[in-house]
């Protein structure tokens with residue numbers, strides 16, 4: 260979590276003094292992004308152009324990993340978490356912003372053939388994803404990789420996915436993109452499915468840096484989910500893991516939650532009846548078996 264506002268001049272000056280070597284790469288990125296923004300019509304178009312430029316320098320760095328070891332570890336972290344929370348081989352999983360399959364390669368290997376769907380706005384990273392498939396000998400698992408323009412899921416059928424997963428995607432998304440996802444994701448989830456996403460959390464002022472990194476309060480995202488009839492829970496057990504981001508789980512109202520305390524459920528219903536929108540529920544894994552995969556903190 261960032262308590263500092265990374266967009267503030269005070270923070271940026273302090274950071275520059277502490278890390279003088281990072282000033283010129285930052286200025287290069289600032290200039291490149293300003294140019295890309297001039298040439299693109301909306302955020303998705305802009306971010307696709309950012310990815311094109313980043314992937315040209317290396318697809319593992321483009322998804323936020325500074326080394327191959329960290330790419331492997333961050334994929335493993337995502338995979339282990341979902342398995343610990345009940346992902347099964349016969350589940351159908353949709354990964355939003357699947358990138359070059361950092362976690363996707365493990366999901367694909369684990370799930371029954373044809374049960375993995377990955378969507379991404381960047382054709383360049385999806386080409387890199389195909390390299391990951393062949394490098395890891397996963398062709399026989401017949402995963403579905405789809406480029407998308409938006410998060411309306413128009414090509415996907417109703418009530419199809421047991422699990423929807425988005426790691427380090429909403430941390431790069433303005434609120435209207437997240438809202439578009441919330442408006443539509445319920446349609447494609449199975450009634451008792453769940454949707455986990457990570458986000459860059461601030462408990463200070465919400466802000467963005469270079470239109471690439473977006474910082475939200477938990478209450479903003481939970482209230483937005485509830486506005487679209489979804490239930491949102493902050494995942495406390497994810498906070499113990501070596502990731503810079505926080506995680507929220509979305510479920511559909513009325514879905515069974517075997518891990519829940521029925522007393523907590525009753526309390527929540529009472530709070531809803533009392534009209535307390537934006538309430539942040541907190542959840543842990545069914546039987547938390549904490550296992551740190553890496554001590555490096557990564558995106």
Ligand SMILES: C[S@@+](CC[C@H](N)C(=O)[O-])C[C@H]1O[C@@H](n2cnc3c(N)ncnc32)[C@H](O)[C@@H]1O
Pocket residue numbers: 303306310321322323355356357358359360361362378379380381384407409410425426427428431432436558
């Ligand atoms: C930081 S990378 C993370 C990739 C992958 N989730 C992982 O953990 O390796 C973010 C990915 O999300 C994709 N992305 C960003 N905004 C998106 C959107 N609105 N819809 C779909 N994909 C998006 C980017 O193209 C990029 O591949």
